[in-house]
Amino acid sequence: MSDNRRVRGLVRKEFLQILRDPSSIAIAFLMPVFLLLLFGYGLSLDAEHVPLAVVVEKPSAETARFTGMLQQSRYFSPKDFASMRDAELALRTHEVDGIVHLRASFAADLKAQRESGIQVIVNGVDANTARMVQGYLGSVWALWLEQRLQATGQAPVVSIDHRIWYNTAVSSRNYLVPGLIAVIMTLIGALLTALVMAREWERGTMEALMVTPVSMREVLLGKLIPYFVLGMGGMVLSVAMALWLFHVPLRGSAVVLFASAAIFLLAALGMGLAISITARNQFVAGLAAIITTFLPAFMLSGFIFDIASAPVAVQAVTYLVAARYFIAIIQTIFLAGNIWPVILPNAAALLAMAGVFLGIVVARSRKRLD
Amino acid sequence: MLRRILALATKEFLAILKDPRSRAVVIVPPIIQTLVFGYAATFDLNHVAYAVYDADRSAISRELVERFRGSPVFLENKMIAAAGDIAPTVDRREALLVVRLDPGFERNILAGRSGQVQLIIDGRNSNTALIVLNYAREVINGFAMSRQPDQTLPGQPVVRAWFNPNLESRWFIVPGIIGILTLLVTMMVTALSVAREREQGTFDQLLVTPLRPLDILLGKSLPGLAIGFVEATVMVLIVTLWFGVPLRGSPWTLYIGLAAFLSSAIGIGLMISSLSVTMQQGLLGAFLFMVPAILLSGFATPVANMPEWMQTLTLTNPLRYFMVILRGVFVEGASLRVLWPQIWPMLLIGSLTLVAAGRLFRRRLY
Structure with missing residues (x-):
């Protein structure tokens, strides 16, 4: 044709x-x-080795366990800072993306069952990364808490088991x-x-x-x-x-x-x-x-x-x-x-x-x- | 001499703006795109579709489900009756998250053991999956706290975010859109300017006029500079007045950064243009530069997440620097002194490429 x-x-x-x-x-x-x-x-949206400033006002066994877990996490590369002032300066100059602050009363508060938050400051400009950092820190804390409760024989109210389907490595x-x-x-x-x-x-x-x-x-x-x-x-x-x-x-x-x-x-x-x-x-x-x-x-x-x-x-x-x-x-x-x-x-x-x-x-x- | 340059610049403006269709594509889309992308480009999640499989059907399990229902982020999709329906619901993307409570949830909690909650999350978009996981954890932690009012969760992190207390990702993304669209418009105006004349044969005529290569360079740069400034100004107004992103730094700092950025964008555009013989090549060249420049600028995915060698590569990308300036001036209120390390590399890229473009004018590369 x-x-x-x-x-x-x-x-x-x-x-x-x-x-x-x-x-x-x-x-x-x-x-x-x-x-x-x-x-x-x-x-890539996977933040790994996020530079994190760690300020421990009074080192103790409790704080060492927490910072040790931060060290092990592949999401963070923590750096020790002597004071909050230095850490805040580092955050301002983008040298670190966040600060974890364990106050002097940390161990005492834990023992007395008083509310004692781990203070965290993140640079919120990149909100997505900030939220990821928050999430990763949350997991480190949850793990730390679980081990701590296990040591005392208590069980948390709820234990969460999460499965991310199709992409288990996230x-x-x-x-x-x-x-x-x-x-x-x-x-x-x-x-x-x-x-x-x-x-x-x-x-x-x-x-x-x-x-x-x-x-x-x-x-x-x-x-x-x-x-x-x-x-x-x-x-x-x-x-x-x-x-x-x-x-x-x-x-x-x-x-x-x-x-x-x-x-x-x-x-x-x-x-x-x-x-x-x-x-x-x-x-x-x-x-x-x-x-x-x-x-x-x-x-x-x-x-x-x-x-x-x-x-x-x-x-x-x-x-x-x-x-x-x-x-x-x-x-x-x-x-x-x-x-x-x-x-x-x-x-x-x-x-x-x-x-x-x-x-x-x-x-x-x-x-x-x- | 100044008159000649102005005459050439006027001619360039006319070449772009006299045709109504070409005028329309230069002016209208950036404004519409700022608005549409400003709304669409966000990592914040709201109305997340989720499903619940509650096999415990107890008062306490209902209490937990109620907490999800009360959260502003989650939008209930359905209750799943049988465990076998969980997989199809996630597969079909009917729910991003399935909260699964097996029988014994209440009994365990009442007995002082841990109640088991399983969260099944669609990981096809892993970033969304992680955000959903975080939100779900917050809801469940809230529930856990309410079950034990006498006992606090020791050491629960209290997070404060500087500059952006509510962690709105729009504040991060929307200023970035200014950079992307300014680059797009400037490149389109400059990358075709020499190529068009080459293809139509008028560039040879231009070369035999008394205009020196430097004059041609300036005449060809002016339209890009002017259009870039005007478009960027309109977009800055949209970003601040419409989207309500704070402009904390000085507008002068922003404009000095913009000028440096435009010089580098124009330089690269003119260099591509004088390297190409046809408009198609000019367009492709602009494109091959622009797509990586945009995607690897840190606009959506942070530069810090790239492998080392690629982070080094991005040092040649002017948009990378401009992104830092935009976010620095808008959200952090950064000063010129703080941002200077971002400005000089753009000026360097601009002067190198402009010199190269001027040299390439005389040479015809076939």
């Missing part, structure tokens, strides 16, 4: 163009590797790396296509294409197929790195993962094409692609910030971000497994988005010169 031949010709032309201008290859293959390497190592890398794949693929999908259509318009080659017997549908297919192949190639590379370099467990099936990635890529490429066709100008297309893809995929997708905590109006905005659905799918497939009640609705949403974007593209790409 001649129709097929034309599409094949266009695909070949696009591939040749990709091979000759290495920037597209760079986007599809080098970018995922480079970005995933950088961010896989660089992004390593933030395990969820950040799959999320990064989604963010990176959003970028690549949109960037690959956003520029190509605008480029044809600006260079006038779109007009040349219009006078040929090629239909607009064929032009679009000719654009979509090569970039889809490139994008899936980037996806395979990223997943391989996640598995073998960052050792993220893959608990679901690879087939489901790549099938949903294919749907997501269609949505991302469709969005890029839609931007590109609407803008018809590389400056506007490029800027619009960056504004509508990278930052929303980073901030509004549940990649790092929990969506459920945002106000309802902002949550509504997140439904327009394709990465949101893909991140829900990819985090679940990697860490929890093939959980259909999570995968299916999100995949359906992605399919709908791909349909809408490609619909916009078809509707707006008449053979017409305005």
Whole structure:
């Protein structure tokens, strides 16, 4: 069929163009590797060896047991300070992130069963880290308390046994790396296509294409197929790195993962094409692609910030971000497994988005010169 | 000479602002994004969906459940009737936390033994999981204290947080958004300015005019500087007036930091631009710089959590310094003297890249 031949010709032309201008290859293959390497190592929310000032006003066996536990915790690297004044200065200059203050009356208060808090001061500017430090300190204290009660033969009222499912090591890398794949693929999908259509318009080659017997549908297919192949190639590379370099467990099936990635890529490429066709100008297309893809995929997708905590109006905005659905799918497939009640609705949403974007593209790409 | 530079700057402004669509993408999105991201980008949790599996069904177990219900952070989702329903509830993300109380909870407490509480937390997002665990612990500790009013929990840490007593992560994140969006706008304006002329062939014409490379450099820098200042000012107003983040330091310190940051962003943008032959390359170059610069700036994940070699690498990232300045001036009220170690590296990056850009103008790299 001649129709097929034309599409094949266009695909070949696009591939040749990709091979000759290495920037597209760079986007599809080098970018995922480079970005995933950088961010896989660089992004972490696990605060370890937090520098902590410890001020013990009157050392005793009780205080030594507590500071010893701090020393053992991998979350802290405690430093002894002689006075609160020195410790506060260190906190102010960001030399330490927190102060643990055991007052002179600490041991006596404990013996007399008086209220005797361990005084803690944290630098609250980075609230998340401050809260983590607070949580880690809480665990150290709980452990200390438990041992102390055991020694006296008492039992605490409640003993808490917590299980963190899917990520028992509580390593933030395990969820950040799959999320990064989604963010990176959003970028690549949109960037690959956003520029190509605008480029044809600006260079006038779109007009040349219009006078040929090629239909607009064929032009679009000719654009979509090569970039889809490139994008899936980037996806395979990223997943391989996640598995073998960052050792993220893959608990679901690879087939489901790549099938949903294919749907997501269609949505991302469709969005890029839609931007590109609407803008018809590389400056506007490029800027619009960056504004509508990278930052929303980073901030509004549940990649790092929990969506459920945002106000309802902002949550509504997140439904327009394709990465949101893909991140829900990819985090679940990697860490929890093939959980259909999570995968299916999100995949359906992605399919709908791909349909809408490609619909916009078809509707707006008449053979017409305005 | 000044007239020539101004003429070039005017031409640059027109190139960016005369097209209504390109005007719209430069001006509107940063303002909308400041608002939307300001609300979305937070590590604070509220309305956490949780479920309860209470197999004890006693007065004391109900008392504990009541405490969760009373907490502003937790939003009850459902009561689980059978233990077998716990796994599907977590799997389907219907609840982030399941509180499991097995039979014997009340009996144990009344007998002076420990009542067992199991917390099952969805760890797909480990940061959220840890925060939920902390909140849940607080609720349960509160319950434990109420059961033994005569006995205090010895040595329970009393935590005070400096600068941000309620530990609102918005105070940390929202000033950072100013840095990100200022970088974005400045880079977009400058990274394409030389590349556009190269692609259209007008750069050669520019080179044969009496303008010296330094003049071209200045003329091309001015629009980025002006647009960067104006956008940043609008965002500072939104952050303080709309989001209510305190601006404790002096605005002058903030603007000196901003000027240093803009010089480095413009320098990098112009360098990328003069290295690229087509706009696509310029755009990609800007992008390849911007994405890592934003993600590795300490905006969301602290620089201190990175491996050593990467912390060293981030010393070349101007946004890293500007983040410290933004948070220092806004939340800590830091002075210029305290922030100087953050300012000079940006000025250094700015002058090195501007010199490099000026040298690259004459050279065509194919």
